[in-house]
Amino acid sequence: MDMWLGAGRELVAIPGPTVVPDRVLSAMHRAMPDIYAGELTDVIDEVFDALPGVARTASRPFVTISNGHGAWEMALSNTLSRGDRVLVLECGRFGTVWGEMAQFNGLRVEAVTADTGRAVDPAAVEEHLRRDAQHEITAILVVHVDTASSIRNDLPAIRAAIDAAGHPALLMVDCIASLACERYEMDAWGVDVTVAASQKGLMTPPGLGFVWAGPRALAAHQSADLRTRYWDWTSRTENGPYYLRFCGTPPVTHLYGIREALRMVGEEGLEARWHRHTALAAAVHAAVDAWSTPGGLSLHATDPAERANAVTTIRAGAIDADRLRSICRDDAGVTLGIGVGDVAGPAFRIGHMGHVNVPMVLGVIGTIEAALGAMRAPTGGSGVAAASAALADVL
Numbered sequence: 551m552d553m554w555l556g557a558g559r560e561l562v563a564i565p566g567p568t569v570v571p572d573r574v575l576s577a578m579h580r581a582m583p584d585i586y587a588g589e590l591t592d593v594i595d596e597v598f599d600a601l602p603g604v605a606r607t608a609s610r611p612f613v614t615i616s617n618g619h620g621a622w623e624m625a626l627s628n629t630l631s632r633g634d635r636v637l638v639l640e641c642g643r644f645g646t647v648w649g650e651m652a653q654f655n656g657l658r659v660e661a662v663t664a665d666t667g668r669a670v671d672p673a674a675v676e677e678h679l680r681r682d683a684q685h686e687i688t689a690i691l692v693v694h695v696d697t698a699s700s701i702r703n704d705l706p707a708i709r710a711a712i713d714a715a716g717h718p719a720l721l722m723v724d725c726i727a728s729l730a731c732e733r734y735e736m737d738a739w740g741v742d743v744t745v746a747a748s749q750k751g752l753m754t755p756p757g758l759g760f761v762w763a764g765p766r767a768l769a770a771h772q773s774a775d776l777r778t779r780y781w782d783w784t785s786r787t788e789n790g791p792y793y794l795r796f797c798g799t800p801p802v803t804h805l806y807g808i809r810e811a812l813r814m815v816g817e818e819g820l821e822a823r824w825h826r827h828t829a830l831a832a833a834v835h836a837a838v839d840a841w842s843t844p845g846g847l848s849l850h851a852t853d854p855a856e857r858a859n860a861v862t863t864i865r866a867g868a869i870d871a872d873r874l875r876s877i878c879r880d881d882a883g884v885t886l887g888i889g890v891g892d893v894a895g896p897a898f899r900i901g902h903m904g905h906v907n908v909p910m911v912l913g914v915i916g917t918i919e920a921a922l923g924a925m926r927a928p929t930g931g932s933g934v935a936a937a938s939a940a941l942a943d944v945l
């Protein structure tokens with residue numbers, strides 16, 4: 551039929567940029583203020599004061615005017631030196647790409663790669679590190695939730711593996727997709743550098759990156775030779791005008807936005823946010839499991855304990871994922887994420903991170919189910935029924 555029913559409020563359910571709350575949008579809609587004095591300095595202080603709590607750390611935060619890739623580069627350039635060996639733990643495309651950046655910037659990159667559909671195996675990490683008896687590896691890069699595969703790595707287990715090998719490498723974690731969605735404890739988990747960005751769980755438009763640097767990372771910074779003037783932590787922490795923190799004009803509008811978003815995170819509470827994401831993700835996983843059928847849809851993450859709370863990657867099997875996405879977007883008003891990286895064939899993704907609640911998730915699931923019906927695609931059972939039942943358990 552191809553009837554257009556999309557005239558209501560559009561829902562973009564991709565895994566970032568995510569839905570920006572009206573409160574954040576309104577906070578950003580303003581004329582430019584004085585950048586040398588007055589209210590903006592209070593906004594900057596409030597943002598910097600709130601950031602450590604979000605990553606559960608006492609570490610100093612740095613704010614980049616960039617996307618997540620910029621924050622990745624800030625983390626590498628401030629702590630490492632040309633020719634250093636760096637170990638990347640890969641369970642999806644984003645880990646691989648961070649490693650490619652490290653390689654391009656002059657580091658020697660090696661990898662521990664997870665099996666398809668699985669998280670990185672901590673035992674493999676321990677074994678790899680034990681082979682480095684001279685401790686030449688200076689940093690371990692790992693993505694908490696890989697947004698391509700929707701798999702969550704077990705960071706406490708990885709930390710324990712590094713400790714079991716007695717290895718001193720810095721542990722750097724990309725929390726771009728997971729921060730404020732999944733439990734994350736930078737200090738308790740012994741993480742040296744955390745990297746995040748504004749446009750996923752933090753509900754603000756793309757344009758800000760965040761890097762938290764722990765004491766071991768700040769010590770490594772003293773001798774790092776990949777340092778560049780723009781990203782340099784030292785020049786961003788010198789005493790002097792506050793705009794040194796940004797190496798130039800502050801990102802005024804984004805600062806107002808992220809301040810409001812951080813207030814919302816504080817009002818809800820981190821634990822409550824983690825629980826909300828867990829409950830909504832369980833509904834999505836239940837729906838996909840219900841739809842699953844041989845040759846049809848299936849969850850990419852095979853171990854339920856490794857499935858992310860922020861995003862779900864769905865393998866499409868013989869079902870035409872492009873057609874499904876286009877019915878959802880063009881006829882119904884829901885945009886789904888495309889499959890990225892090696893997820894064994896065609897796939898699509900549902901983002902459920904940040905400003906997301908029950909009607910949004912059930913709306914996405916119901917729309918997919920209707921589109922599958924329109925395509926006469928084979929499914930095992932009703933995803934809507936399964937998701938509602940999963941939510942009924944927690945409401």
Ligand SMILES: *Cc1c(COP(=O)(O)O)cnc(C)c1O
Nearest residue numbers: 617618619644695697726727747
């Ligand atoms: C989105 C994302 C990135 C890349 O962030 P950009 O803002 O696009 O540079 C990196 N890592 C993870 C886990 C992500 O989800």
